[in-house]
Amino acid sequence: MIKESEYKKRRDKLLKSLEKNSVAVLFSAKYKIRSNDTEYPFRQDSNFYYLTGFKEDESSLIFVKNKDSVKTILFVSKKDEVKELWSGKRVGEIEAKKRFLVDEVYTSDKFESILKEHLLQSKTLYFDFALDYSKVKILKRYAKQLAIHKNLSLHVEQMRLTKSKAEVKLIKKAISITKEAHHGAMSYYKLGKNEYELQSEIEHTFKTNGAYSDAYTSIVACGNSANTLHYIENNKPLENKKLILIDAGCEFEYYASDITRSIPVNGKFTQAQMDLYNLVLSVNKEIVKMIKPGIKRSNLQDKTISLLTKGLMKLGILKGSYKTLIKKEKYKKYYPHGIGHWMGIDVHDQAPYKDSKGKEISLNKGMILTIEPGIYIDKDDKDVPKKYRGIGIRIEDDILVTKDGYENLSKDIVKEIRDIEKLYSIP
Numbered sequence: 001m002i003k004e005s006e007y008k009k010r011r012d013k014l015l016k017s018l019e020k021n022s023v024a025v026l027f028s029a030k031y032k033i034r035s036n037d038t039e040y041p042f043r044q045d046s047n048f049y050y051l052t053g054f055k056e057d058e059s060s061l062i063f064v065k066n067k068d069s070v071k072t073i074l075f076v077s078k079k080d081e082v083k084e085l086w087s088g089k090r091v092g093e094i095e096a097k098k099r100f101l102v103d104e105v106y107t108s109d110k111f112e113s114i115l116k117e118h119l120l121q122s123k124t125l126y127f128d129f130a131l132d133y134s135k136v137k138i139l140k141r142y143a144k145q146l147a148i149h150k151n152l153s154l155h156v157e158q159m160r161l162t163k164s165k166a167e168v169k170l171i172k173k174a175i176s177i178t179k180e181a182h183h184g185a186m187s188y189y190k191l192g193k194n195e196y197e198l199q200s201e202i203e204h205t206f207k208t209n210g211a212y213s214d215a216y217t218s219i220v221a222c223g224n225s226a227n228t229l230h231y232i233e234n235n236k237p238l239e240n241k242k243l244i245l246i247d248a249g250c251e252f253e254y255y256a257s258d259i260t261r262s263i264p265v266n267g268k269f270t271q272a273q274m275d276l277y278n279l280v281l282s283v284n285k286e287i288v289k290m291i292k293p294g295i296k297r298s299n300l301q302d303k304t305i306s307l308l309t310k311g312l313m314k315l316g317i318l319k320g321s322y323k324t325l326i327k328k329e330k331y332k333k334y335y336p337h338g339i340g341h342w343m344g345i346d347v348h349d350q351a352p353y354k355d356s357k358g359k360e361i362s363l364n365k366g367m368i369l370t371i372e373p374g375i376y377i378d379k380d381d382k383d384v385p386k387k388y389r390g391i392g393i394r395i396e397d398d399i400l401v402t403k404d405g406y407e408n409l410s411k412d413i414v415k416e417i418r419d420i421e422k423l424y425s426i427p
Contacts, residue, residue, distance in 0.1 A: 001253065002166045007053045008101040010159060011072050014051065015063055017155050023118045024063035024126035024152050025139065031057055041213070046345045047128065047156045049254055052100065056090060058108050063126070064118050071103035073114065078107045115139075119146065126152035153350070160344055161351040162366035167255060167344065168400060171368060172409055174211065174252035175398060178259050179413045181205035185246055186414070186423040190265045195220040195234040195244075202248050211250035215257060215347045219247035222265065224379040226392025229337065238265045243273055245392050249347065256347040258370050259410055260396035267424025269417055272387035276375050277395075279311040281415060283373040284395045287339060291371075291399055291406035295363045297339065297353065304339045304373050305331055317377070317384050334377060340370040343398055363401045368409070372396035 018024055029045040044055050052061060052074065062073040077083075079092040097105045106114060119125065127139065129151045163171070181202040188201055199220045206214060221231040222238050226245035238244060242265050249257035262277060264270075269277060286307060287300050309331045312318040317334065318325055325331065342349035349368075355361055363369070374394035377384050395415055400407040414420055 002053060002164075002170070004053070004099070004101050006164060006166055007051060010051055011063070011102070013159060014155055015065055015070060015072070018063060018065045018126060019124050019150075020065060021067065021122050022063075022065050022124035022126060022150075023115070023122045024065075025115065026051065026061040026063075026128065026152060027131065028054070028057050028059040043213070044254070045131075046254075046350055047153060047160075050156060050160060050345055054091075054100070060108065060111055061102075062111075062115060062118065064122075066118070066121050068121075073104040073106065074100055074102045075106050075108045075111045075114075078109065122146065124148040124150060126150045126155070128153040154352070157351045160349060161342065161361070162364065163344060163368055163400075164366075168366075168368070168409075170253050170255040171257065171344070171398070174215070174250050174255055174257040175259070175409050175413075177206060177209040177211045177252060178249045178257040179410070180209060181248060181250065182246065182259060182261050182413050183423060185244075185248075186261070186263050186420055187425045189425060189427050190238045190244070191240060193238050195222055195225075195236050195238060198238065198244070198246070199234045199248075202246070206250040209250075211252045213251045215249045215251040219245065219260075221245045221247075221392065224390040224392070226262070226394075227376040227378050227390075229376070240266050241270060243269075243277075243391060243393065245394055247394065247396065251347075254345050256343055256345070256349075257410070258343055258347050258396060258398060259413055260372060260374075260394045261413065261415060261420070262393040262395065263420050264424075267421055267426070269421065273391060273393075274417060275315055276377075276388060276391055276393050277417060279308070279315070280373050280375055280393045280395050281417075283307045283311070284371060284397065284415070287371050287373065288397060288399060288406065288408055291363060291369075291401060292404065293362070293364050293401060296360050297363075297369070298360055300339045300371070305335070308335050308373065308375065312375070315385075315388070317388060334375050335373070336376070337372075337374070340372055340396075340399075343368050343370055365401055365403050367401045369399055369401075370396055371399055 026048050028048050031039040034040045058077045060075045064071050076096045077090045093107050125146045184205050199218050217232045220234045222244045223242035225231050243262050245262045247260040249259050309325055342351045376392040377388050379390035397410045
């Protein structure tokens with residue numbers, strides 16, 4: 001768990017980055033209707049959670065940085081017995097004052113009057129440009145008086161790039177649960193089953209180990225389905241002698257894991273599957289070894305493209321000269337995505353890839369990113385030897401950048417062919 005003192009340090013750091021005579025406003029997430037009067041499970045806005053650790057809706061946060069005051073103000077829902085009967089207990093103003101290390105706490109009905117007071121003394125307003133605040137009357141009414149509007153999310157996202165020890169610990173916990181789920185999928189007897197049955201086994205493991213939710217919709221893609229990158233239907237049979245691409249990771253206390261493994265339905269890789277798998281695995285290992293402070297994601301991407309292109313040429317999937325294939329981006333037909341992304345509170349963590357001057361950010365200690373090379377060959381691609389058609393493979397790990405190199409946080413989730421085959425159990 002992350003201590004209240006860490007959330008306070010984050011708020012203090014954010015305050016320091018704001019201009020003088022400014023006000024910054026951040027709102028909680030809202031419940032979203034799913035089917036008439038039922039709602040999707042609530043998940044707090046990631047930036048709001050990062051700065052507060054507070055999981056309730058109808059809450060907000062104001063940062064004030066004027067000549068007379070530098071403070072943080074939290075607004076929470078009123079205690080209401082009738083609402084709590086239907087929707088559960090609320091922390092309330094009194095308890096929030098005890099629990100959260102903010103300067104002031106009020107109930108949400110006082111938000112507009114207090115914000116108005118501080119806006120009238122300010123020159124700059126910070127808020128998240130990506131969010132729709134059109135229904136927040138006070139912002140709409142008074143923000144026009146302020147000539148300067150700045151995007152608060154850019155400041156928070158920059159902070160989220162570097163993970164604290166407590167954050168890394170939570171991500172490691174998420175990955176340890178995800179490991180049990182993937183190993184369970186590898187050992188699960190899959191013949192005669194459906195993709196959704198395997199998905200249910202994976203997500204059952206998440207929940208029984210304390211992970212309330214998956215970090216994203218699980219992909220369980222058998223055979224040619226793996227060649228649809230965001231395949232989430234998960235409703236086709238698990239066919240004998242086919243591979244299953246499983247992209248699944250749990251979220252633990254708001255922190256994500258993101259793991260992909262590609263495994264055979266019957267527990268045994270065919271030779272063609274092994275050819276492609278070993279190529280992807282070798283690239284995965286090679287790119288992970290490159291990770292250290294100072295390296296850029298573009299360096300990793302370029303190396304991935306080079307290795308995959310050479311490997312596909314060797315297998316007779318790409319034909320022609322290496323330089324021409326690279327120049328004409330022929331590899332994109334079989335590897336259309338990037339090598340990885342930031343990961344943290346969000347599975348695609350809301351953190352920048354370029355600095356304020358538009359230059360690519362180099363890796364640095366404390367950053368976490370995924371490494372996920374892949375090869376995707378459609379079943380109808382007649383340009384490819386028949387034995388490789390209909391195979392899609394991705395191998396994805398979660399990597400922490402350290403002082404001198406890297407730590408593969410998901411190294412214990414097996415990915416060698418012999419280890420995957422060894423786990424498979426026949427009843």
